[in-house]
Amino acid sequence: MSTEQPQRIGQRDDPGMPRFAGPATFALLPRSEDIEHADIAVLGIPFDAGTSFRPGARFGPGHIREASRQLHPYHQIHDVYPFAVNQVADAGDLGVTPYDLAAAVASIEAAADRFAEAGTTLMTLGGDHTIALPLLRAVARKHGPVAVLHFDAHLDTWDTNFGAPIWHGSPFRRASEEGLLDLARCQHVGIRGGVYDRSELDDDAALGFQIIRSEDYQVRPVADIVRQIRDRLGGGPVYISIDIDVLDPAHAPGTGTPEVAGLTTRELFTTLRGLAGLTIVGADVVEVLPAYDHAALTGLAAAHTAWELIALMALTPSATAGAEAQAGPALPHR
Numbered sequence: 001m002s003t004e005q006p007q008r009i010g011q012r013d014d015p016g017m018p019r020f021a022g023p024a025t026f027a028l029l030p031r032s033e034d035i036e037h038a039d040i041a042v043l044g045i046p047f048d049a050g051t052s053f054r055p056g057a058r059f060g061p062g063h064i065r066e067a068s069r070q071l072h073p074y075h076q077i078h079d080v081y082p083f084a085v086n087q088v089a090d091a092g093d094l095g096v097t098p099y100d101l102a103a104a105v106a107s108i109e110a111a112a113d114r115f116a117e118a119g120t121t122l123m124t125l126g127g128d129h130t131i132a133l134p135l136l137r138a139v140a141r142k143h144g145p146v147a148v149l150h151f152d153a154h155l156d157t158w159d160t161n162f163g164a165p166i167w168h169g170s171p172f173r174r175a176s177e178e179g180l181l182d183l184a185r186c187q188h189v190g191i192r193g194g195v196y197d198r199s200e201l202d203d204d205a206a207l208g209f210q211i212i213r214s215e216d217y218q219v220r221p222v223a224d225i226v227r228q229i230r231d232r233l234g235g236g237p238v239y240i241s242i243d244i245d246v247l248d249p250a251h252a253p254g255t256g257t258p259e260v261a262g263l264t265t266r267e268l269f270t271t272l273r274g275l276a277g278l279t280i281v282g283a284d285v286v287e288v289l290p291a292y293d294h295a296a297l298t299g300l301a302a303a304h305t306a307w308e309l310i311a312l313m314a315l316t317p318s319a320t321a322g323a324e325a326q327a328g329p330a331l332p333h334r
């Protein structure tokens, strides 16, 4: 255990600039070029060429950043200052071609490799769900096969669509086939709608996933669901992928393939808050479409979801946790 902790640079602290003004980095955190090293980088991937229904997730990262201005430094449920435990920075958007899906996926994978080599964990803002595949390739290259905790209305273990093997409905099938996943430890949460045939559920199980349906939240206590998830994930590395359409359209209307009868933001957050202590090696929040959003509901849900994930990363055993997790914020904030 090291006793010397580097000084973290936290959220913007300018008494002359209210939080609703000025450039919207994620949570008003420093840009990655303004710091020496990021333990966690918030990276936007404005890519939606893999979408099957409504397009527009390419505009998700900017929308989520705008909605993240009200994020504060202290997490009152976990009693932790996430930006003091880890140096978190906004790495901006990754420039990827909108015209060549294979090239885009390759450049996402290469970028994710660079972050992994630098010892930076990615908190990615999508973008459509296709991006989970190249992100998982990089994570598995570093950590070996990982558990995926996948919040979504849909399985996303489908095969091809219009003959295309890589699209936003297939990332976890491809990841499973490529050996990126620990097949005994993957978990869907919030599944409903969008199944063509019962055989898809058999395929999904063979690909390594267990299902907790949206319906479960109506009939089971959340604490019981959390226990099941923790039992499934065990102690190894976990990648958390959150399709914002896991939420009911009442809570997240701005998304590509909305499905009714979904989770509330409170159910999602209570579930996430039950996951302290997992070894989280990467995460994404995807499928935010500002063009279909109202009153920034979806942007707010996504921004705060990303913050919940960053808070969980502060409680990851391998983080530079311990004393500093309970200490005050590294810098003044407002």
Ligand SMILES: [Mn+2]
Residues within 6 Å of the ligand: 129, 152, 154, 156, 168, 243, 287
């Ligand atoms: Mn999805």
